[in-house]
Amino acid sequence: ELARDVKRGKVKADSITEKTFEKYLYAPKMSDVDLFLRSSGEQRTSNFLPWQATYAEFVFMDVLWPDMTAKTLWRAIEEYSERDRRFGKA
Structure with a gap:
């Protein structure tokens, strides 16, 4: 999902942080x-x-x-x- 959102321009690759990455995990709030x-x-x-x-x-x-x-x-x-x-x- 994260790679797709970068490709679609929804997320800028150079702005990805640990927090951004965690939001895309299977169980992000775990x-x-x-x-x-x-x-x-x-x-x-x-x-x-x-x-x-x-x-x-x-x-x-x-x-x-x-x-x-x-x-x-x-x-x-x-x-x-x-x-x-x-x-x-x-």
């Missing part, structure tokens, strides 16, 4: 993701919320989503709570 939980053993994000998940902590679980229980969710939260979040810093 806050940043803290914990990204991926079920089924897959270790990929499938391009889900790439902008909002930039500094998220990822927990990959072998359990399938329909089999997720309060106990497996709690394990993911415990793992997340033990992380040292650096938000991109080394």
Whole structure:
């Protein structure tokens, strides 16, 4: 959409800011993701919320989503709570 709006002259390419870009996201009003939980053993994000998940902590679980229980969710939260979040810093 953003590229189309630039092409149509609705947005000037040299005026695009981070805020402009964020308005064109799939979920523009969604806050940043803290914990990204991926079920089924897959270790990929499938391009889900790439902008909002930039500094998220990822927990990959072998359990399938329909089999997720309060106990497996709690394990993911415990793992997340033990992380040292650096938000991109080394």
